[in-house]
Amino acid sequence: MSRLHPIISVTGSSGAGTTTVKTTFDQIFRREKISTVSIEGDAFHRYDRADMKSELEARQAAGDSTFSHFSYDANELEKLQDVFRTYGETGTGEMRHYVHDEEEAERYGVPPGHFTAWEPFEEASDLLFYEGLHGAVVNDTVNLAELADLKIGVVPVINLEWIQKIHRDSSRRGYTTEAVTDTILRRMHAYVHCICPQFSETDINFQRVPVVDTSDPFIARWIPTADESLVVIRFKNPRGIDFPYLMSMIHDSWMTRANSLVIPGGKIDLAMQLIFTPMILRLVQESKRK
DSSP states (O other): OOSSSOEEEEEOOTTSOHHHHHHHHHHHHHHTTOOEEEEEGGGGBSSOHHHHHHHHHHHHHTTOOOOSTTSGGGBOHHHHHHHHHHHHHHSOOEEOOBOOSHHHHHHHTSOTTOBOOOEEOOSSOSEEEEEESOTTOBSSSOBOGGGOSEEEEEOOOHHHHHHHHHHHHHHHHOOOHHHHHHHHHHHHHHIIIIIGGGGGTOSEEEEEEESSOOSOTTSOSSOOOGGGEEEEEEESSOTTOOHHHHHHHSTTOEEEETTEEEEEGGGHHHHHHHHHHHHHHHHHHHHHHO
């Protein structure tokens, strides 16, 4: 953790909704005129698309059916830790992009399924913003949680997460439901052992809970809307959180535990704005006093 060059880490699995959370943070950054460097977890995959396919085939031939992008060893977590540490100490670092599709290929000049070259961060940023799969990992080789100043988990209930992933990968990336289902099954071991433990390290978790039937996520035709959901917001340390103020500002919200607030799903952007704006301003102000 570095108060001199603060780091915000948003962590969630594929289909969890971390990109939506990033949009809210971007709004706060623009409104408050905060200069940020944004990095994506996909940039720290160990393999490009072709190499990942070959590695998967090799692992499966050797009897390992659990290897996936969720796995620690499918990612350059030591490199990510170096980026966190270097930024925290100096405000500098380097980044690259993983190119998912033709639209991104046109933007970055690299074919889909490949990485761009590493490039240095822009200078004089106020904070580093990470969004991806592994932003709060603590294991035998890395401790990313201790290097981030504010850690947010995005954790829909599992059926909703699967529905969101199936619809996203089918509509945006052209995969069949069967192919996405196979990916979900292959990732379950790493989901349990690599993804879930991070949510005990995060400072605030947002868990969207649908209030419509999602019993069979593999046949769901629609993603439950925000108005068909509730969001449970859990604060690891509730000290200093003004719950009466939040409940007065977020209509129909209530507390279920001393550290947990439940809000209507349609109010999640408002809740994030109310919760994170003072936190971000405090991080930036403290860094400038050093």
